[in-house]
Amino acid sequence: MKVVQVLPDLNGGGVERGSLEVAEALVKAGHESIVISAGGNMVAELVAADSRHVAWDLGKKSLLTFRHIWAVRKWLIKEQPDILHLRSRMPAWVVWLAWRGLPELSRPHLVMTVHGLYSVSAYSAIMLKGEKVIAVSDTVKAYISTQYPDTDMSKVVRIFRGVDQDDFVYGYQPSAEWTTAWYQQYPQTQDKIILTLPGRLTRLKGHHDFIELIERLKLAGLNVCGLIVGGEDPKRKAYAQELLACVNDKGLGDAIVFTSARSDIRDIYSISNAVFSLSTKPESFGRTVLEALRMGVATIGYNHGGVGEILSAMFPAGKVVLGDAEALDDAVKRVIADKLIPAKSACFTKQQMLEKTLLVYASLIDTPVISSPSNKES
Numbered sequence: 451m452k453v454v455q456v457l458p459d460l461n462g463g464g465v466e467r468g469s470l471e472v473a474e475a476l477v478k479a480g481h482e483s484i485v486i487s488a489g490g491n492m493v494a495e496l497v498a499a500d501s502r503h504v505a506w507d508l509g510k511k512s513l514l515t516f517r518h519i520w521a522v523r524k525w526l527i528k529e530q531p532d533i534l535h536l537r538s539r540m541p542a543w544v545v546w547l548a549w550r551g552l553p554e555l556s557r558p559h560l561v562m563t564v565h566g567l568y569s570v571s572a573y574s575a576i577m578l579k580g581e582k583v584i585a586v587s588d589t590v591k592a593y594i595s596t597q598y599p600d601t602d603m604s605k606v607v608r609i610f611r612g613v614d615q616d617d618f619v620y621g622y623q624p625s626a627e628w629t630t631a632w633y634q635q636y637p638q639t640q641d642k643i644i645l646t647l648p649g650r651l652t653r654l655k656g657h658h659d660f661i662e663l664i665e666r667l668k669l670a671g672l673n674v675c676g677l678i679v680g681g682e683d684p685k686r687k688a689y690a691q692e693l694l695a696c697v698n699d700k701g702l703g704d705a706i707v708f709t710s711a712r713s714d715i716r717d718i719y720s721i722s723n724a725v726f727s728l729s730t731k732p733e734s735f736g737r738t739v740l741e742a743l744r745m746g747v748a749t750i751g752y753n754h755g756g757v758g759e760i761l762s763a764m765f766p767a768g769k770v771v772l773g774d775a776e777a778l779d780d781a782v783k784r785v786i787a788d789k790l791i792p793a794k795s796a797c798f799t800k801q802q803m804l805e806k807t808l809l810v811y812a813s814l815i816d817t818p819v820i821s822s823p824s825n826k827e828s
Contacts, residue, residue, distance in 0.1 A: 451811055452482040453533040454558070456541045458509025461490035464737045465537055465565050468611060468803070472535075473501040475804040484531070486541070508541035515544060522548035526558065533811045535561040539568065542576045559814040564590050566734045567755070570597045582810050586611050587756040590734050607810055611735050612803035617716070618744040620794045624717040632717070638704050639721075642675035643786060646722040648715060648738045649729075650680045651690045656728025656752070658696065659778070663726075665700050666779055672786070674705065679718055681711030719747050724785050727751030730772070736760050743792045748785045750778070765792040 453476055455469050469485060470492060476483040477500045485496055488507035496503055504525075508518060522545055526534075534549060536542040542562065549557055562580035567590065577583070578598055583606045585591040591608045594601055624632075633640050645664065649655040657678060664676040682690045697706045712718060715738075719725055725742035727733070732755025739757050742749045743764045751757040753769040761769045767790050770777045784790065 451476070451533060451815060452484070452529070452531045453535060453811055454484045454486060454529070454531045455535045455537060456486045456508065456545050457537040458507075458541060459488040459490045460485070460492035460496065460503075462492060464611065464735070466490070466492055469537060470496055470499070471614075471800060471804060472807055474499045475808060477501060479808060481808075484529070486545075508544045509538060511540050515540060516547070518544055519548045519551075523551050526552060527556075530556075531558045532815050533561060534558045535563065535811075536577075536580070537563050537565060539574060539576055542579075543573075546576060546579055559811075561810060561814070564594060564734075566590075567593050567732060581605060581814060582607055584609050584807070584810065587735050587759055589732060589755045589759060593734075607806070609803055609806045609810070610798050611737060611740075612798050612800040613737065613740045613744050614800040615744060618719075618741045620744065620746045622716060622720050622745050624714075624720050628714065628717050629721075632721070636707055636709075639675045639677070639707065642673055644675055644677060644722045645724050645726065645782070646677040646679060646718060647726045647728065648679045648718075649727075650711075651678075651682050651693065652686055653689055654729055654731050655680070656726075656730050657693050659728045659730075659773075659775075660726060661693070661696055661700065661702065661706060662775065663778055663782070664705055665702060666775070667782065668702070668705055670779070670783075672783075676702075676706040677709060677718065677722070678706065679709045679712055679715065715741070716745065719745050722747055724748045724750055724782060727757045728778075729755075729757070731755075733757055740764075740798050743795070744798075746791050746794065748791050750781050750785065760798065763797045764795050768792075 457465060457469055460466050473483040473485055473496060483501040485501055486504045486506050488509060489505050493503050508515060536545055560580045561582045562577045563584040564577050565586055568574040578601050585594060585606055585608045587610060588608060591606055594606055595603055647660045664674055667674045697703060719742045725747055727736055727739045735756035739749050739751055739760050749765055750768040751761055752772040754772055770781050
């Protein structure tokens with residue numbers, strides 16, 4: 451098979467990481483992999499794994515982006531891919547319009563992945579025009595069925611996103627060098643109960659709920675330190691300043707640490723007594739929750755969306771009703787007092803995600819997958 455994946459850019463993130471994983475699996479299985487994006491810091495990794503990258507900025511939300519339709523159509527005629535896999539709305543519109551202009555018998559097969567709970571609109575409905583539509587969770591599948599009732603649900607395939615057990619090893623411990631460097635940089639975390647909220651600084655991630663949780667736990671006499679691990683969104687600098695002001699106003703400057711974006715998230719998970727997901731709106735999946743649980747770290751989150759699905763399967767003790775502060779406090783205290791941790795689990799693995807994705811491709815062109823993308827995960 452020749453498979454083309456299309457997304458806005460390759461600058462990091464769950465969608466981008468999943469695209470690289472599928473690209474690598476395709477190559478390992480003997481297929482040809484191409485990714486179209488505006489580029490980014492992950493391109494080198496993609497190319498090193500023997501995929502091709504085509505630099506095309508199709509993700510900019512502007513009418514000018516539609517000028518690429520004819521060039522994309524010409525490129526499709528030249529390349530003759532078997533599968534087009536579209537992963538984002540704006541690029542999907544451009545590529546779909548280019549695809550639709552091809553003679554019907556020469557069109558590649560069309561696959562879409564609905565990665566998010568998008569606003570319901572004609573613009574978002576483009577993601578349901580594939581011959582196969584991949585939903586990344588039961589939450590997303592239900593969203594499609596409810597919000598777009600005219601969709602033929604027989605073409606919707608639920609494939610959970612997955613995390614590689616070799617990247618997030620159960621029981622992982624950081625090196626002595628990392629630990630020394632960490633406590634030199636953040637001495638206020640030494641000998642504390644470490645509670646971690648990962649995620650970019652955006653309003654929906656529940657940072658205020660987390661700050662108030664730390665305040666209540668300290669008033670209850672617990673020796674806690676909260677870590678807010680995530681980069682500042684350039685478009686939301688005022689929100690980042692609002693959070694910092696809130697922490698200072700509450701006198702929590704020594705109890706809450708803003709680390710900004712970090713590349714050593716595994717190590718941070720490993721020293722955490724609990725990791726949190728407090729998004730005020732349901733998420734389509736919840737990769738950070740899965741990463742921490744995969745490592746055997748207690749994880750607590752609001753019981754809705756994909757996060758609720760993951761916690762139900764792997765750590766029910768971490769489920770909390772949205773916005774219930776008392777239940778959140780109780781869950782934290784129970785995890786700490788009873789030293790609760792998730793059991794090792796075979797749920798939501800990268801291997802499962804890759805095998806099922808390649809089978810979707812193969813089903814459209816009646817071609818065998820040829821070989822397993824990578825070593826089996828237990």
